[in-house]
Amino acid sequence: MTDYFSSHFKLGILGGGQLGKMLLTETRKFDIYTSVLDPSPNAPGQFACNDFAQGSLQDFDTVYNFGKKVDVLTFEIELINVEALERLEKEGVIVYPSSKTIKTIQNKAVQKLFYQDHNIPTAPFSRYAYVHEIDTALAHESLSFPFVWKSAQFGYDGKGVKVIKNYDDLKGLPEGECIVEEKVNFKNELAVIVARNPSGEIKTYPVVEMEFHPEANQVEYVICPARISDEVAKKARSVALKVSESFEHVGLLAVELFQTQDDEILVNEVAPRPHNSGHYSIEASYTSQFEQHLRAILDLPLGKTDSKAAGVMVNLVGAEGFEGEVTYKNIEEVLKMDGVTPHVYGKKTTRPFRKMGHITIVDASLDKARQVAQKVKSLIEVISK
Amino acid sequence: MTDYFSSHFKLGILGGGQLGKMLLTETRKFDIYTSVLDPSPNAPGQFACNDFAQGSLQDFDTVYNFGKKVDVLTFEIELINVEALERLEKEGVIVYPSSKTIKTIQNKAVQKLFYQDHNIPTAPFSRYAYVHEIDTALAHESLSFPFVWKSAQFGYDGKGVKVIKNYDDLKGLPEGECIVEEKVNFKNELAVIVARNPSGEIKTYPVVEMEFHPEANQVEYVICPARISDEVAKKARSVALKVSESFEHVGLLAVELFQTQDDEILVNEVAPRPHNSGHYSIEASYTSQFEQHLRAILDLPLGKTDSKAAGVMVNLVGAEGFEGEVTYKNIEEVLKMDGVTPHVYGKKTTRPFRKMGHITIVDASLDKARQVAQKVKSLIEVISK
Known part of the structure; x- marks a missing residue:
């Protein structure tokens, strides 16, 4: 060994x-x-x-x-x-993760087909080789507004995804392979991180709940544990497990999920690595997602995924209207609060919505952590000097 | 700023x-x-x-x-x-810490006099410029066996400290300034880490309990919180606070204490920096001692010192009879246990009693953590290849 x-x-x-x-x-x-x-x-x-x-x-x-x-x-x-x-x-x-997994995940159309093939619940979709084929589908009424357009390739951090409500929204979409997905009327966006090692040992982290910034389409708060029923949490973890097993994945797999109005769980997309939705684990979990990724890819025994305390994570993204050498306004005010840990990524310059760091708030009470997170969010600003 | x-x-x-x-x-x-x-x-x-x-x-x-x-x-x-x-x-x-503090701490005789001057409880002692003066004191009956000899300079990790029970034990002691201390009949060895910043903000961590290896005189388990009464814990934290304030210390100060049979608290010695007795804090505390030291020396607000879970720390020291390129026997067995995190320091070679790493065990229950720690200790061995 x-x-x-x-x-x-x-x-x-x-x-x-x-x-x-x-x-x-x-x-x-x-x-x-x-x-x-x-x-x-x-x-x-x-x-x-x-x-x-x-x-x-x-x-x-x-x-x-x-x-x-x-x-x-x-x-x-x-x-x-x-x-x-x-x-x-x-x-x-x-x-690890293997080239096979990445190839499937890199192309969103292939990823969606993979879910279909493995009976993994996901929103209905159509695949198009060119954006102009969408116009044809609309003309033939095999597609109707609203829907979600996703570029098949290279969609990260809200890029390559757009909600399309009318013909105007279609203008200016980049050409190339894409999928069009039914807009899911969801109660919650959830995520489950799954760790699996080459020996087949597999563990899921608790379900987290995500709140997105309405404009930037970036996560604003990640809340662990998600404020959902045990039944829904169990279902979410079980779907996520199935995804990891279907991929025969090795390493971490972050599975982003929708909880529908009917409490169905649909897979949105996955990331085969440590993920923003798991940053809370550095402070809140018995085993951080980063340690877990290492354990998984090295075929070491997986660590305990339970939490020591409730955790809420706030992303530190560049404020609008600022570009240049970064400074973190009010970071000392934030350091005064109990259970608050900033992570500064060390990027030299800020620009609007750039991910510059995150802050984790841990507390025995989730309500308290969520309140403090709101205060953190209202105080801190990532601006230029 | x-x-x-x-x-x-x-x-x-x-x-x-x-x-x-x-x-x-x-x-x-x-x-x-x-x-x-x-x-x-x-x-x-x-x-x-x-x-x-x-x-x-x-x-x-x-x-x-x-x-x-x-x-x-x-x-x-x-x-x-x-x-x-x-x-x-x-x-x-x-x-930070300042040269003034280090000078006082570096010399154990000066350190003891500092405690006396500031009414900080400590074991009675005598100071000698040369070891042979101890013989004179014994002959004059101003000193009697048993007692603890401590070199005034450079005593670390059990070096420079010896319990003297008879004339034979005196043989081979290095010459030079030393102190001779009454052997405290203690119930427990405790430690409290105090953080203080230049603005004067000051916080103590919970009291930890230490168990020493009987031969190597190195800490074997550090247990947080110490299994002592609230009253004794309060007294210990208050003595430690007083020590840090007396030094006008900036940074971390690890205060090692004796709890006597009468539940008195005596200061044994201090270290002006992150300390072995605080390693548990990386996993168990809201703010690790290392983050806290940074906050303190940079005059940032101090973080919360409470624990998220109970913690027990096991030192990984080189096994007797092994010298050379290090390997950690059974480390994978240990990784299988819940809430167990090894820290491997990255020293290339082992030798008997050399500090090579530590393992922290965290659990909601202290009893459980202590049990797992014992299992960890019985399994792992730091040996050469």
Whole structure:
């Protein structure tokens, strides 16, 4: 068996952004040797790894040559050269999550078809090779307003997703493969993080509830545990488990879900890595999602996923109207509050809606944590100097 | 006010051992720019800082030149060149804890006199410039067996401390200034960590209880909260507060205490920094001791010191009879247990009783955590390959 806790093992991480940085923090605790590849010379993750290499995550040779030097390869982002991962897998490098999972997830149409094939509940959808085919469908009345348009490729953080209410909304959509989804009339947006290791051990975290910023389409609060019935929570965890098992996924899988008005659970989409909806776990859970991802990809026993306290997470995103060298207004006021921990990602410049950090609020009482979170949110501002 | 959460501030840390490494982990969360000085090219802390410099912590020029480049200077160890700190303070570098505190603490005789001067309860003692003066005192019957001998300088991790029961035990003691202390007949060894910032805000952590390894004189379990009455806990926290206030200390102060058979609280000794007795706080407390030390020295508001769950810490020390490249036997068995987090410090080689890491066990029930800790302790072994 591999002795991860000594000096002859190397973990490679594609991407040294905020997720990579928080994952690296956990590797320090386990003293695991890490190499990071990131296109930016200012990548926040560069200071917590053993080796840092600057280079493109989407270039075959760069990813392949980087991967050849490590024992296990993982990533913090899905926008990576999957062909290089496939080649590395064939040549014996352990890649988790696997290239197969990423390929399915990277394309939203393929992802949706995967759910259908595995009897995983998801909103009805149609697939189009070109945006102009939507016009044809509307003309033939096989589609009607409103619906949700999603680009099949490269949709992150609210980009590549748009609610379409009329013909005007269709203007200016980028060409290319897309899906059109029924707009789900949901009570709640929920998420469940599932961890699975190569031995097949599998665990789910408690269900979290998400509140989105109405304009930016970014998560504003993540609340753990979700304020839903035990029955709905059980159903959500069971759907999420099924998704992870269907993928034969190794590592973390963040499963975003809709709770419909009828308390049905539908899978929205998944992310095969530590996820914004799990940041609360650093402070609130017995095992943080980052430690859990490491345990999973290294085939170590999975840690306890229960919470020590209730947690609410607030994203720190760049305020509108500010661009340039970042400063965190009122951060000291926020530090005065009990159970409040800011995480500053270390990006040098802010711009509107850019994810610059997050703040976790933990308390024995969820109501109290939620109240404090609101206060935090009303005080703190990510602006330029 | 200084904007710590942006890129123009530099924190210097003297020492990149396990404490420096854990402190650096917290600086990553706050994105604080850090420079580390350590004599070892293999210092565990070198991978979590922005700048690493190899050099002696006891050489005036090395420490002075390092300190001139930072805004705030702190340390993980007291064996440092205090004259350099004094000079830096005079020249406007902020040094916390201050050189004044370190000077008092570095010499155990001076430390004991400080307690006497400030009416802080401590065991009766005598001070000797040379070990042979102890013989004279015994001959004159102003001293009698048993007693505790402590070297005035450089006593760490059980070195420089010895229980003297007869003339034989006196043989081979190193020459030099020492103190001789009455052997306290204690019920418990306790510790309280106090945090204080330059604005005078002050907070104590809950009282922890320590169990020592009978031979190595190193802590085996640290238990939080200590299984003592509320009354004794209150007294212990109040004595610890008084110590920190008397020093006008800035940063963390770990106050080691004896609870006597009569439930009196006596100060044993202090450490002006994050401390082994506070490692449990990473997992169990709302604010870890390392985050708290940063908050204190940067004059930020102090965090909540309460616990989210009960915590028990087990030190991982090198097993007897093993020396060489380290391996952690049964660490995977330990990872299977709920609420168990290993911290591997990243020292390449083990030797008997060397501190190689620690394991924290957290649980809603202290009894459960203590039981699991015993199981952890019986399984894990730090050996060579």
